[in-house]
Amino acid sequence: MKTFEFKPKLYTALKNYSKETFLSDLMAGIIVGIVALPLAIAFGIASGVSPEKGIITAIIAGFIISFLGGSKVQIGGPTGAFIVIVYGIIQQYGEKGLIVATIMAGLLLIILGVFKLGTIIKYIPYPIVVGFTSGIAVTIFTTQIKDLFGLKMHIVPADFLSKWGAYFQDFSTISLWPTLVGLLSILIIAYTPKFSKKIPGSLIAIIVMTIFAYLMRTYAGITSIETIGDRFTINASLPQAQVPAMSWEVIKGLFPAAITIAILGAIESLLSATVADGVTGDKHDSNQELIAQGAANLITPLFGGIPATGAIARTMTNINNGGKSPVAGLIHAGVLLLILICLGPLTKHIPMACLAGVLVIVSYNMSEWRTFKALLKNPKSDIAVLLITFFLTIIIDLTVAIEVGIVIACLLFMRRVAETTNLSVITEEIEPAVVGEVGEVAEEPIKIPEGVEVYEINGPFYFGIANKFEEQMVQLEDHPKVRIIRMRKVPFIDSTGVHNLTNLCRMSKKENIEVVLSGVNDRVHEVLEKSGFNDLLGKENICSHITLALARAQELIDKK
Missing domain, CATH: 3.30.750.24 (STAS domain)
Incomplete structure (x- = not known):
């Protein structure tokens, strides 16, 4: 068995690098950086942390993943898949607990890469992946109802069923202006691709709705449109690195969550890299990619960041805009850093309802409802795994869903093998x-x-x-x-x-x-x-x- 060879794609890409390739990477990196901004803010807030921490994650993790990664065009950062697990960890253990869990997940990913276990991730049954992805989508959508409709709720219950019960009970407190901002944001994002493939609809929605909300508050006296500044204080700079205090009890308690983060990160990053290979004709190094993902999740939380992985949407944006090498990913991180330092204070004017609209579209795209519907025509064992994983994700939590889903899939697989022997x-x-x-x-x-x-x-x-x-x-x-x-x-x-x-x-x-x-x-x-x-x-x-x-x-x- 060959030993692991540490060889990032950046190393090979720079050997025959040209001016034309740099200009192509520069344009792609700038566009991807702009595209990543609203998503980073939205994912950060939805995860239960301040908006700049979403941007910090996109900057640091995005740089490391491109610098050390096994794919030429992979773009890393915070993604919707982590919202549910991150929010749950913060509710139970606080932000310090999240830092510990993310660091542990980073170490697990590095171990997977060093021991050349990147290909094993591909053997996780497809119904499990679709089940928890669709479950995450439903959960993300559920968390955005309050901000989307401007509901006057002091406390939003943590679990899925209680949350919807509270929404129905307090729906009479719906506010017209936040609802209008949220629905218009969804329409802008949904219809922008019909007019422009280059400029992301989420960016247009945030710019238009931020200006609209600012004018309404300043000149019409409408104060019911809540903005980021009403809820958070924006720190437009990179924080100092801090190593959290760790105890054996905390490590034991967070270990299942760390495994979930590692599995999610590995699946999503390798899936994104595989999709990119199909478009570019290149072949990624799955073990090197896991090393990069592990390093990103090991270092980013020291600066207050949240878990990160390869992002399919941003990776495809990179490819479609001419990204040729990991340099585009490095530039994307640099663009986000400049935006944070120069324009960070302006983010306080972004309406919360607009960000809710962005995440509603994200959850719709994540739901894979067509694939979910198609899988319901498969054998009963696959349907059982799909539905159990889906309902456990939304009703209990993602960690339990993945553990139970994998156990059930293994048992069903063993039964099938036994039937054929x-x-x-x-x-x-x-x-x-x-x-x-x-x-x-x-x-x-x-x-x-x-x-x-x-x-x-x-x-x-x-x-x-x-x-x-x-x-x-x-x-x-x-x-x-x-x-x-x-x-x-x-x-x-x-x-x-x-x-x-x-x-x-x-x-x-x-x-x-x-x-x-x-x-x-x-x-x-x-x-x-x-x-x-x-x-x-x-x-x-x-x-x-x-x-x-x-x-x-x-x-x-x-x-x-």
Whole structure:
């Protein structure tokens, strides 16, 4: 196995870098930086932190992900997927708890990358990904109802069902002007792509609605349109790095949340990089990408930032505007830094209802309702995983949803493998067409000697089917002189399989029945040898193919 090679895409991209490529990256970086601004602010506020912390995350994490990443065009920063988990951590542990959980998630991502486990993330079942993504979308939408309609609510319940109950109870307090701002923002964002592909609708909505709200407050005396400045104090500078105090109790309590952040970050970043590969024709390094994501989540929280990952929308904006290398991502971070320092104080005039409109569109795009609907036509097991993950995400929390979803998917997978693994009994002759073991040549059916039975295992011999095999052997209730266990179609065996096979051999010896193994591949043979199975059965009774096994069986019969 090759050791991990630390080689960011920036390193290779700069080798043949040209002026034309730089100009292309410069334009893409400026546009992506402008696009990222409203999203960073909205994600920061929705996560339960101040707006500038969303921008700080986009700056620091965006720079690190582009600097160290395994994709040429990946743009990193805060994303909607983290809103639910971040908000929950802050409610329970405060911002210091979020910092600890994010640092732990960063370390986990680095470990995944160093040990070359980037490809394992791809094996998480698709219904789980869609289930919790759609659940997150519904939860984000739910959190924006108060600001979207300007409801007069002093306390908004934390859980999903209580939240909607409170909304219905207090909906009579709806305010006209915030509702108008929110709905107009949604319309602007939704219809901007019909007129302009370059300028993001969210940016236009924020500019137009901020000017509108400012004029209404200044010249019409309308004060019901709440702005960022009414709720937050904006600090338009990068803060000093601070290392949080950590205790073993806090680490234990936050470890499940850290795993969730790491899994979410890995899935979203690698999914984004894969989508980008399909458009650009390039191939990302998944392990290097996880290293970059880990470093970003390790360093960003020290400056008060929130979890970050690769963002599909911003990555595609980068590609569509000519981004060719990680330099575009570095420029995007620089643009955001300039905006924070130079224009940061102006963000206090942005209406909260406008940001709610931005997040409503984000939640709609995240919902993947067409994919969700299509998956409902799949097998019942996939539908069960999808719906359980979805409802656990919105009703309980994302951490539980991912844990339960993965466990259920694993159990269903094991059941499917167990259903495809079977045991067949051959007592007369073996057809030449199904011999097929290394070293065998057969043009005519192979006759099985009298007193010999061949039991063929078709599939992996692991804990999921080992007991099933043992039960089938007991049910046969036959008493041949020799049992040949044909294992040519057994790709691997685990400790439970070895245990059950050992039990079968001991039970057979008590009944004066000899056991011979046939077609054992090198991998299975190595496991049997290490477990001491060879000493129990005897090396001479483990044969490489069926012809030798039958000859050995005849030899044992002759001895008897």
